[in-house]
Amino acid sequence: MNEEIIIAGFGGQGVLSMGQILCYSGVMQDKEVSWMPSYGPEMRGGTANCTAIISDEPISSPVLNAFDTAIVLNQPSMDKFEDAVKPGGLLIYEENGMTRKPRRTDINICSIAAYDESVKMKNTKVFNMIVIGGFLKVKPILDLENVIKGLKKVLPDRYHHLIPLNEEAIKKGMDLIKEENKLN
Amino acid sequence: MKGNEALAEAAIRAGADAYFGYPITPQSEIIEYLMAENPEELTGMVVLQAESEVAAINMVYGAAGCGKRAMTSSSSPGISLKQEGLSYIAGAELPCVLVNVVRAGPGLGTIQPSQSDYFQAVKGGGHGDYKLIVLAPATVQESVDYVKLAFDLAFKYRNPVMILSDGIIGQMMEKVELFEQQPRLTEEFEWATVGKKPNKDSVIVTSLQLQSEEQEKVNLRLQAKYREVEKNEVRYETHNCEDAEYLFTAFGSCARITRKAMEMAREKGIKVGLLRPQTLYPFPVDAFHQLAGQLKGILTVEMNAGQMVEDVKLAVNGQTKVEHFGRFGGMIPSPEEILNAMEQKIIGG
Numbered sequence: 014m015n016e017e018i019i020i021a022g023f024g025g026q027g028v029l030s031m032g033q034i035l036c037y038s039g040v041m042q043d044k045e046v047s048w049m050p051s052y053g054p055e056m057r058g059g060t061a062n063c064t065a066i067i068s069d070e071p072i073s074s075p076v077l078n079a080f081d082t083a084i085v086l087n088q089p090s091m092d093k094f095e096d097a098v099k100p101g102g103l104l105i106y107e108e109n110g111m112t113r114k115p116r117r118t119d120i121n122i123c124s125i126a127a128y129d130e131s132v133k134m135k136n137t138k139v140f141n142m143i144v145i146g147g148f149l150k151v152k153p154i155l156d157l158e159n160v161i162k163g164l165k166k167v168l169p170d171r172y173h174h175l176i177p178l179n180e181e182a183i184k185k186g187m188d189l190i191k192e193e194n195k196l197n
Numbered sequence: 198m199k200g201n202e203a204l205a206e207a208a209i210r211a212g213a214d215a216y217f218g219y220p221i222t223p224q225s226e227i228i229e230y231l232m233a234e235n236p237e238e239l240t241g242m243v244v245l246q247a248e249s250e251v252a253a254i255n256m257v258y259g260a261a262g263c264g265k266r267a268m269t270s271s272s273s274p275g276i277s278l279k280q281e282g283l284s285y286i287a288g289a290e291l292p293c294v295l296v297n298v299v300r301a302g303p304g305l306g307t308i309q310p311s312q313s314d315y316f317q318a319v320k321g322g323g324h325g326d327y328k329l330i331v332l333a334p335a336t337v338q339e340s341v342d343y344v345k346l347a348f349d350l351a352f353k354y355r356n357p358v359m360i361l362s363d364g365i366i367g368q369m370m371e372k373v374e375l376f377e378q379q380p381r382l383t384e385e386f387e388w389a390t391v392g393k394k395p396n397k398d399s400v401i402v403t404s405l406q407l408q409s410e411e412q413e414k415v416n417l418r419l420q421a422k423y424r425e426v427e428k429n430e431v432r433y434e435t436h437n438c439e440d441a442e443y444l445f446t447a448f449g450s451c452a453r454i455t456r457k458a459m460e461m462a463r464e465k466g467i468k469v470g471l472l473r474p475q476t477l478y479p480f481p482v483d484a485f486h487q488l489a490g491q492l493k494g495i496l497t498v499e500m501n502a503g504q505m506v507e508d509v510k511l512a513v514n515g516q517t518k519v520e521h522f523g524r525f526g527g528m529i530p531s532p533e534e535i536l537n538a539m540e541q542k543i544i545g546g
Contacts, residue, residue: 033370040372048370052223053309053527074457075369075450078531 014044014069016154017077019094021062022086022107027141030167031084032063034145038155038163039067047075060089067154084148088112101196105148114193122194123151130185139182146186157183200337201226201367203375204270204296204360207344209236212379213294214265215243217256221272222308223364224298228270240381250275254282254295261291262402264389266348266382270296272364273314274305276322283357284323288404288415290388292351294344295329296360298367301500301527309527310364312451315504318361319478326416328423330358330430331477333448337371339475345376350430354422355388361477363500365450365529432475433484437463441470443543444488446509447498448474451530455498458535469539477505485512494518494543498535501525518543 018035022028029050036046050063064080066072082103085091087110095115098104103121109128127143149155155163157180164179198206205227208216218228228246236242247253253269260267271279276297286293297318301311318331330350334340340362347358385391393399406412436456438444443462447455452473462469472488474481489495494517497506506521513519522538524530 036370046370046372049365050368052364052368053307072371072453073460074454074532075371076365076454076529076531077457078533 014067014154016067016082016152017080018065018067018082018084019062019077019080019097020065020084020086021060021090021094024059024061026061026086027138028061028086029063031141031145032065033167034160034163035065035067035155036163037166038160041159041162042155044068045070045072047072049075060087060093062090062094082148082152084144086144091115103151105144105151105190107144118194119196120194121151121192121196123147123190124193125186125190127186127189130189131182134178134182134185136178139179142179142182143186143189146183147190148186149183150187150190198337198373199226199368199370200340200362201298202230203337203373204340204344204362204367205230206234206375207341208268209234209240209242210376210378211345211348212240212266212381213242213268213348214381215245215256215260215267217245217247217253217260217267217269219247219250219253219271219275221275223300223310223367224270224272224296226367227296227298240378242381250278251282254279254286257293257295258282258286258289258291261286261293262289262390264382264384264386264391266292266294266352268294268296270298272298272300272308273302273311276314276317280317280323283329284321284325284327285404286357287323287327287329287419288325289402290355290419291357291402292348292355293357294347294351294360295357296362299361299363301525307527308364310450310529311500311525311527312363312449313501313504313525314361315477315499315501318359319480319508327419328356328426328478330354330356330426330479331361332358333361333475333477334366335449335452335473337366337369337373340366341373341375345379354426356422356426361449363450364527427479430476431479431481431483433481434473434475435484436471436473438470438472438488440468441488441491442468442493443470443539444492444495445469445471445498445535445539446473446485446495446505447471448477448505451498451500454530454532455535457532458498458539461532461536462539467539467544474505480508480512482512485509486514486516489513489516492517494520496539496543497521498530498538499523500529518546520546
């Protein structure tokens with residue numbers, strides 16, 4: 014297994030921490046991992062992205078141009094990374110705030126209304142965990158139990174009481190994700 | 198762990214006595230981590246934010262003169278500011294460790310990763326005929342391991358050692374195994390200025406020799422030391438070189454991207470190997486020299502306009518074709534681009 018993921022969105026949507034959670038969860042599941050953030054002008058406002066790689070083998074390049082999965086949370090990110098998905102790969106997008114649908118027909122496409130759900134859950138901060146749940150439903154590369162362990166690593170101790178809420182969010186995401194285009 | 202944080206933790210664990218630094222992206226996490234960990238309570242290690250890069254390197258000079266394990270870190274523009282102090286430390290033959298998390302230049306440039314400080318690192322950087330020992334980590338694990346190695350080499354040769362990292366290695370997160378906490382130094386070195394003993398001559402730390410005869414002696418001693426370093430401390434890694442007809446060479450983060458390109462080339466049936474220098478000075482001259490005979494060409498891949506390629510050409514000495522492929526300004530080459538360059542410049546060229 015070698016899963017190369019790009020996660021992109023606005024700063025503040027939890028893009029970087031999503032990548033970190035996936036990677037820490039990968040470590041808990043004895044995988045090789047690498048996480049590379051955009052730390053440039055993006056970090057100082059605007060779009061943010063990170064590359065997360067989870068693999069059975071040691072990882073050569075931490076920086077990539079083509080990805081197995083792109084998770085895009087706003088329109089600029091979809092514009093930038095839709096074409097970077099490998100043929101046969103997966104694109105997950107958040108419905109809220111998108112002005113157009115993806116154009117590609119040679120990839121699997123899923124959408125998720127994570128923001129609306131996080132509002133219903135009365136905590137928009139779990140938005141990114143809903144998306145992670147959706148991703149793990151489509152690509153079950155990590156066990157939920159290890160994701161929870163990974164979360165414990167990423168969250169400072171003072172937030173550990175929020176872990177059950179995050180777990181709930183992941184499960185909600187698993188239910189919410191919708192297939193828009195499925196390749197055979 | 199994040200590359201910069203892992204490196205900072207390694208400094209504590211290597212038993213460093215002091216860190217003096219000044220923040221600059223993309224290496225500020227080093228000083229941030231050290232400040233937060235406050236190792237003074239654990240090991241007695243001093244961590245200080247200096248008023249400038251120039252002050253930081255001169256604090257290192259002072260601590261090194263006392264025979265202490267001192268370290269500083271910065272990124273490219275800050276490293277330029279440290280060159281005067283570094284030349285003095287090399288001239289005075291003192292040990293210290295310097296980390297450069299390289300960003301693109303010239304000038305203030307951009308905060309994105311680059312390898313454009315290769316020349317500055319391996320050819321001296323400051324004035325005078327001196328050399329730094331230069332280690333180039335390609336993983337977060339190596340960033341950790343090289344801190345310990347750097348202190349060992351610095352004290353073995355009484356010479357400044359630079360860890361030449363870059364924005365990718367500094368900012369990325371990877372699995373890492375940390376070594377055990379090492380004790381701080383208790384040894385009193387005869388060259389260290391720690392107070393004159395009644396039965397001993399004063400120790401003077403200086404890089405000033407007004408007499409040319411004396412200065413030449415210093416230069417000769419330095420050169421003899423560098424020959425020793427070249428004999429003993431060359432480190433490099435090879436992949437798929439046994440049957441290689443073509444060779445990629447790259448260092449640091451770029452070597453990892455290049456390795457991906459090599460894997461892609463192998464899948465296409467092209468017999469390509471990869472040689473990754475881990476020490477940039479001393480450069481693995483013999484390794485290139487020995488491989489050159491079996492090769493139809495070498496492509497050096499660097500995030501600069503062609504710096505290491507000059508050392509590769511010197512090592513190969515005309516035995517085979519050597520070309521360079523680079524992206525710069527903070528742009529990172531993709532594996533596809535690198536493979537394409539190999540096909541265009543070396544195989545088809």
